[in-house]
Amino acid sequence: MKKLFWLLVAVLVMSTALAQQTRLRVFVGGQQRPDVMRKILDIYQQRNPGVRVDIEVGGATSDQQQQYLTTVLASRDPSIDIILIDVIRPAQYLASRWADTLDKYLPAASRQNLLRQYLPAYSQANVINGQLVALPAFADAMFLYYRADLLEKYNFKPPTTWDEVIQQAQTILQRENNPNLNGIGYIGAPVEGTVCTFLLPIWAAGGDVTNAEGQFSLTVEQAQRSLQFWVSLMDRRVSPPNMAEKPQDTIRQEMQAGRWIFGTLFAYAWNRFQNDADSQVKGKIGVVPLPAFPGGRQASCLGGWQWAVSDFSRNKAQAYRLVRFLSSPEVSKILAIDASNLPTFPSLYRDADILRVNPWFGQALPVVQAARARPQHPRYAEISEAIRVNTNQVLARQKTPEQGARDIVNRLQAIYSGR
Amino acid sequence: MIQPKYRRSFGDLSERALAFWLLLPAALLLGSVALYPVVRLFYTSLFQRRLTDETGSNPVFIGFANFAQALSDERFWTALWNTLLIVLVTVPGALVVGLLLALLANLPFRVRWPVRLGLLLPWALPLVFAGLIFRWFFDSQYGVVNDVIVRLGGERLLWVTTPDLLFWAICFSIIWKSSSFVALILLAGLQVIPKELYESAAVDGANRWQSFWRITLPLLTPAILVAAIFRTITAFQTFDIPFAMQNGGSSFETLAMYVRTMSIENLNFGYGSALAVLMFLISLAVTLVYLRYVRGADD
Numbered sequence: 064m065k066k067l068f069w070l071l072v073a074v075l076v077m078s079t080a081l082a083q084q085t086r087l088r089v090f091v092g093g094q095q096r097p098d099v100m101r102k103i104l105d106i107y108q109q110r111n112p113g114v115r116v117d118i119e120v121g122g123a124t125s126d127q128q129q130q131y132l133t134t135v136l137a138s139r140d141p142s143i144d145i146i147l148i149d150v151i152r153p154a155q156y157l158a159s160r161w162a163d164t165l166d167k168y169l170p171a172a173s174r175q176n177l178l179r180q181y182l183p184a185y186s187q188a189n190v191i192n193g194q195l196v197a198l199p200a201f202a203d204a205m206f207l208y209y210r211a212d213l214l215e216k217y218n219f220k221p222p223t224t225w226d227e228v229i230q231q232a233q234t235i236l237q238r239e240n241n242p243n244l245n246g247i248g249y250i251g252a253p254v255e256g257t258v259c260t261f262l263l264p265i266w267a268a269g270g271d272v273t274n275a276e277g278q279f280s281l282t283v284e285q286a287q288r289s290l291q292f293w294v295s296l297m298d299r300r301v302s303p304p305n306m307a308e309k310p311q312d313t314i315r316q317e318m319q320a321g322r323w324i325f326g327t328l329f330a331y332a333w334n335r336f337q338n339d340a341d342s343q344v345k346g347k348i349g350v351v352p353l354p355a356f357p358g359g360r361q362a363s364c365l366g367g368w369q370w371a372v373s374d375f376s377r378n379k380a381q382a383y384r385l386v387r388f389l390s391s392p393e394v395s396k397i398l399a400i401d402a403s404n405l406p407t408f409p410s411l412y413r414d415a416d417i418l419r420v421n422p423w424f425g426q427a428l429p430v431v432q433a434a435r436a437r438p439q440h441p442r443y444a445e446i447s448e449a450i451r452v453n454t455n456q457v458l459a460r461q462k463t464p465e466q467g468a469r470d471i472v473n474r475l476q477a478i479y480s481g482r
Numbered sequence: 483m484i485q486p487k488y489r490r491s492f493g494d495l496s497e498r499a500l501a502f503w504l505l506l507p508a509a510l511l512l513g514s515v516a517l518y519p520v521v522r523l524f525y526t527s528l529f530q531r532r533l534t535d536e537t538g539s540n541p542v543f544i545g546f547a548n549f550a551q552a553l554s555d556e557r558f559w560t561a562l563w564n565t566l567l568i569v570l571v572t573v574p575g576a577l578v579v580g581l582l583l584a585l586l587a588n589l590p591f592r593v594r595w596p597v598r599l600g601l602l603l604p605w606a607l608p609l610v611f612a613g614l615i616f617r618w619f620f621d622s623q624y625g626v627v628n629d630v631i632v633r634l635g636g637e638r639l640l641w642v643t644t645p646d647l648l649f650w651a652i653c654f655s656i657i658w659k660s661s662s663f664v665a666l667i668l669l670a671g672l673q674v675i676p677k678e679l680y681e682s683a684a685v686d687g688a689n690r691w692q693s694f695w696r697i698t699l700p701l702l703t704p705a706i707l708v709a710a711i712f713r714t715i716t717a718f719q720t721f722d723i724p725f726a727m728q729n730g731g732s733s734f735e736t737l738a739m740y741v742r743t744m745s746i747e748n749l750n751f752g753y754g755s756a757l758a759v760l761m762f763l764i765s766l767a768v769t770l771v772y773l774r775y776v777r778g779a780d781d
Binding site: 126130133134137155158159160252253254303304305307308310441442444445448452455456458459461 | 533534535538539621622623640642643644645728729732733743746747748749751
């Protein structure tokens, strides 16, 4: 009887301890290394015994994750406290009031001090209409991956202009005469990455979707020249005729199987090429900044992920504290070493521990610094759809570059004028 | 002596009241998962509601403006036309293939289970998997379809990105996926046709072809109609296979795909709901035809 009494007391004490514990739920995508995220959250739990953090893993692509999150957030579900969102989404999260703006926790002066430490592109991407929507998790940008072994075999140096890429691809394809080897891979399926494909030549030529005042400024001519460039790679047979079928990860998988000489991919590909068990190209891949376009400059497309606090969370203050930890240099370093995620702090690109694992990060800083952001707009989903579907149709030769360019510009103009 | 009064276990309920209470849980369940969403959908379709601006939290009543917009929306008509094409091609296609499969499965094999299993498998496969499998089949570089074409001396075709080819690739996949369901219904229909009819037809000197046209087909008509109506309703809702085959793209867009893009992606819930209501009305019309037919059969 006495034993039972003490057991009851123990259970009571434990349950009150549990009740005092704050439980937070963090949402990350399947491609964002939930295993590494778990490790990071364990560190936080150790330092904050009163907090227990659960992890919820979503779909593999940004689109798939957002479809699920739309359902959760549109129904004001409080179960998720912190969300890892794509760099293209802060404007929409603010407009939909899905994100708790973080300014209330940060006085103006310390907000400035904090944001100054990050790469400028990310502090800009997360401040919409003067409000801080999220804090950066890790950086990303597009790079040119190449088969170092093949370039070496034909005495080529890593290319710096697209003309060189085309010429090298032509030579290698001709001499190798391997029907399974493709030349230049770029994203052409109707997926988000194709928005980057479309914008790269436009940025390199000094254009953009909007001007410095945020007004719509893209011309049909600029759009047409970009589409023409990507179509010409198929015309010159350095890219296969089915580029409209290729989403990013298909090119990554095929390159991993040794089927591409060049590929324009985001930073995640490096880790897969080097570490995946099925990789046929371990140690054979080089990576450089994207080449300069004819008559233009180099340009890369800014990617990256941000931590936002859900406006429907019941523990916003605690969630904010965790977000501060997750967006700290300490976590950025763990993500760089364990997941090859590019840091959001410029200083970490010289960190010896990080460079030991990812030697190419040394060259990556200027690329990330110069990378351009896709348009920030609450209706970004519609902008993205207009660009990726039309670009895809041009690559599939259902539309001429001129027709595709006109359709993109007309649709974007309508969105920017609120129709 | 007083007779013990007969007591019903549910108190003194009349037959009607008892029926009411017994049906109530099911009715509540159906009401909350079927009726409420449909009513809510109609309600939302009367509002301007985009989650990307202030109408997200303060919807503005606009009457039937969303429906007016849909009727002048070129993309809506294209999606409707595409959906109709899918219905017109895949319903007869699945019926013909399904009938052949059912006849095959009805043959007096010694071991029947491999045929029956083969019939069930496509039906048991989730639609989106079927879409992904066929996307791979029709891949222009690594797909088995182009491999066969090249071996036969033909040119590689860009199945997924050429609109006409994509349409036929989608129809082929849908027919493959749905004909097994048709075959299951028809097989059930075939098995209730009395064997004696065939025997007496054979005695009268009818060949197989004649007994198929004069006995099998007329007696199978009710089953064929049921299968056709079910298939038509699901064909109007076609989504998974074209969606998966195009990487989520919308070169070939059905009505259901347009509804999803408008609401889940563009977050335009008002207009998306109006499109969904229109789709619902079309499905309802087909279902009413079906109900009428079932009533007719009962009488």
